[in-house]
Amino acid sequence: EKLGITRATLKKDIDVLNESLKRYSLKLESEKNRFSIVGNEKKLRHLKSIKFLEYFNVEITPLDIDYIFQNVDRDLLSELKEVILNIGKKFSVEFKEDFVKLMEIFLYVSFERVKEGHVIDRKVNYEFLVNTTHYEIARDSLEKYLDKELSYELVHITEYFISGGVTENIEELKESIEKYLDGLILALEKTFNGSLNYGELSSKLMGYLIPAIYRLKNNFSIKESGERDEIFTLVERYSKDESYLPEKLTENEVFHIAKEIKTYMENEKNRVISLKTLLEIVDRNSEILNREKLIEDLMTHYGKLIKVDIK
16 A cells, blocks of 8 residues: 555566566565565675665665665764775775775675674685784774674675775776686687687686785785696796786686686586487487588587587
8 A cells, every 4th residue: 555556566576576586596485474585695695785785876765765775774884984984094095985885885784794693704815814904904993893803704804995905997907807818718729629618717717816916916815726737837827928917926826727727627528418408409400311400500509518520
C-alpha cells in the first residue's frame, strides 16, 4: 500500500531483482514475510559497497532514505572522511577525492563486518607491513574504531591506504600493463608454438600486476619463490628488456608470474572435452559429409584445445 503497487507488480520486481543478484552469487529469500539478501559474506559486502557508492554519487530519493539507507550513520561517515585526510597528511601524500570516497565506504563496511564477527586472520605480506611506519599511523589513527589487537585487519587497511598514495593515472597504468602483457604473451606463443589460448591468463595477470605495481612503488615484497626453469627464464628475460611498466619487476614477482603461467598451461592441457558436444557435432555433419564444415564446427567449440596438424 505504501509503495502504491499491486502484489503482482511486486512479485515481478522481485524476480527482476533476483536475476540481478545472481551476478553477485546472491539471492533474495523470504521467511515469515521478511526479505533478506543471502549468500557469501564477502559478496554481500561488495554489493553493499556498490550501493554506498550510489549513496554518494546518485540523487537520493525518499524511498532510498526510508528503505536502503535508513540505518546509515552519516556522522560516522563524516568522521571517517576527516580520519582519512589526516592519515594522508601523516603519509605525506594527498589522497584524491575519489579515493577518499571509496575509503569512507571501505572502512564503514569493514567496521560493520568486524562487529558481525567476520574478522581477517591471515595476510600474505603481514610480516613486512606490520613493521612499517604506515601501519603505525593507520593503527593509531583508527584506534577509536578498531581494536589494536586486530593487527591483520589493520594491515589489510594499511595496504589500501598505501595504494591510495600512487599518483599515476590508473588508466595510463592499465594501458602500460596491457602492452607489457601483449609482449609477454607473444613471447610465450613463439616459445610454445602458439598452442594455447592465453586470453584468460592475460586477464588474471592484469588483475595481479596493477596492485603489484602499487607495492613496487612503496617497496613492498610478496616473498614469492619457485623454480628457475624455462618459463621463469623467459619471463625474467622479457621483463628485463621491456619498457612499458613504470617499475621493473622484482625477482619475487617474476616467480609469481611464472608460477601463474605454469598453472594455467597445466590446466589447459588437462581440460576435458565434452563427449556429448563432440557427438552432437559429428551427428550434425554425418548425413552429408563436409570435411571443411566439420573442422570449422570443431574449431568453433574447442578452439586452441585442438592441435592443427593438417593442411
